[in-house]
Amino acid sequence: MVEKVSYVEVTCSHCEGLGCIYCDKKGCVPVKAPAKKCRHCEGEGCIYCGYTGWAGLKGKYD
Ligand SMILES: [Zn+2]
Numbered sequence: 001m002v003e004k005v006s007y008v009e010v011t012c013s014h015c016e017g018l019g020c021i022y023c024d025k026k027g028c029v030p031v032k033a034p035a036k037k038c039r040h041c042e043g044e045g046c047i048y049c050g051y052t053g054w055a056g057l058k059g060k061y062d
């Protein structure tokens, strides 16, 4: 069984929506719903969240 995972777009914490290399210059990133701040850095950005400040980043695993 494959669970269907939905994603939501959230504002990248690293650039606060301006666009940076971590969000592919989009200013937002897709994260697993419901969106949660990264528990490692509490939104500051670290290696675990790909420097976006969010947990469950699409394509990466927490
Ligand atoms: Zn960004």
Ligand SMILES: [Zn+2]
Pocket (backbone or CB within 6 Å): 038, 039, 040, 041, 042, 043, 044, 045, 046, 047, 048, 049, 050, 051, 053, 054
């Ligand atoms: Zn983090």
